[in-house]
Amino acid sequence: MRLACKKVFFRDYVFYVWENVYEPSEDSFLFAENLAVRKGDFVLDVGTGCGILGVIVAKEASMVVVVDINPYAVRCAKENAELNGVIDKMFFVRGDLFSPFRMDGRFDLILFNAPYLPVEFSERVSWIEHAWAGGENGRRVIDRFIREAPRHLGRGGRIFLMQSTLAGVEETLEGFAREGLKASVVAKRNLPFFETLVLMKAER
Ligand SMILES: C[S@@+](CC[C@H](N)C(=O)[O-])C[C@H]1O[C@@H](n2cnc3c(N)ncnc32)[C@H](O)[C@@H]1O
Numbered sequence: 001m002r003l004a005c006k007k008v009f010f011r012d013y014v015f016y017v018w019e020n021v022y023e024p025s026e027d028s029f030l031f032a033e034n035l036a037v038r039k040g041d042f043v044l045d046v047g048t049g050c051g052i053l054g055v056i057v058a059k060e061a062s063m064v065v066v067v068d069i070n071p072y073a074v075r076c077a078k079e080n081a082e083l084n085g086v087i088d089k090m091f092f093v094r095g096d097l098f099s100p101f102r103m104d105g106r107f108d109l110i111l112f113n114a115p116y117l118p119v120e121f122s123e124r125v126s127w128i129e130h131a132w133a134g135g136e137n138g139r140r141v142i143d144r145f146i147r148e149a150p151r152h153l154g155r156g157g158r159i160f161l162m163q164s165t166l167a168g169v170e171e172t173l174e175g176f177a178r179e180g181l182k183a184s185v186v187a188k189r190n191l192p193f194f195e196t197l198v199l200m201k202a203e204r
Contacts, residue, residue, distance in 0.1 A: 005076075008050070015050045015080045020072040022049040022131035026189060027197050031113050031162045032056055034187045034199055041108040044152065046097060046145065049131065051077025051090075053111050058086035061109075067093045067100060070127040097141070098148045108157050110149055114142050116163035138167030146175040149202075159202040164191070169198050176202040 008015045008024050010032055017023045024032075028049070037043065037057040045054035048066035054077060058064045064086075068074050074094045081087040093100045115131055118138035122129060134140050142163055149159050159181070163172060169185070176183035183202040190196050 008052075010052065010056070013052075013056060013084050015052055015055070016076065016083065017050045018072055018076040020127045021070065021076045022073070022128065024050060024052045026191065027113050027162050027164070028052050030187055030189045030197055031111070031160070031199060034160075035111075036158070036160070036186075036201075037061055037109060042106065042154070043109045043111065044101075044107045046110065046112040046149075047073075047114065047131075048077045049073050049113070051080040053113065054090060055080055055084050055086055057109070057111070058084075058089045061089065063089055063091070065091045065093060065101075065107075067095050067097075069094070069096050069130055072127055097145060098152055101152060104151045105154050107152055108154050110153060110157070110159045112145055112149075112160070113162040114145060114167075116142060116167040118166055134167055138163070139171060142167060142172060143175060146172065146179060150179045150181060153204070155204075157203065160186070161200050161202070163198060163200075165194075165196045165198060169200070172200060176200075180204065 005016045005018045037060045041061045043061045043064045045066040054064045054066040081090045116134045119133045181202040187199040
């Protein structure tokens with residue numbers, strides 16, 4: 001049975017967004033506008049949602065692996081890869097961050113539009129809450145990502161991470177530095193109520 005869905009457009013791409021899946025928003029679009037993919041990159045899109053970032057980079061990439069903790073998101077991303085003609089270049093995995101991946105040092109590019117809102121998970125956390133709730137300080141998933149991502153990065157690899165100022169940008173830059181990566185801010189967008197979206201890049 002097919003779940004209810006919305007249609008989202010970005011440039012020439014169209015995405016169906018199923019119920020229980022994060023609908024691409026300001027953060028997704030700012031990320032999509034700043035995707036620095038190189039021809040032939042082997043890419044990992046962490047927390048793919050409807051697949052928007054993975055599908056867009058698939059045009060230039062040699063291969064794109066997408067992972068999400070939400071099983072509805074993984075199926076939705078697969079449908080959108082097919083719809084946008086890039087399914088042959090993509091792999092779809094359900095899992096928690098890097099837990100499905102055994103091999104170290106593989107990816108040229110790792111992307112993550114993280115759950116970053118400083119909101120504690122409810123007792124029976126819903127799939128959609130996984131998309132935005134980052135725990136008490138917004139950093140529960142971000143901090144794990146920073147610790148785990150570097151060992152999955154190939155030589156010359158880059159990480160792009162999206163979060164907002166509500167989850168502490170300095171902590172993220174310092175976290176990457178602790179892991180031996182140079183990190184910087186590559187794009188920003190102000191939102192109402194003193195919040196700014198921040199896209200960061202980290203590399204060796
Ligand atoms: C803000 S949404 C971004 C979705 C999509 N990349 C976009 O830009 O529209 C965050 C996504 O991360 C996923 N996610 C949250 N925690 C995760 C985890 N521990 N492992 C894998 N995916 C996770 C959520 O299910 C959600 O799809």
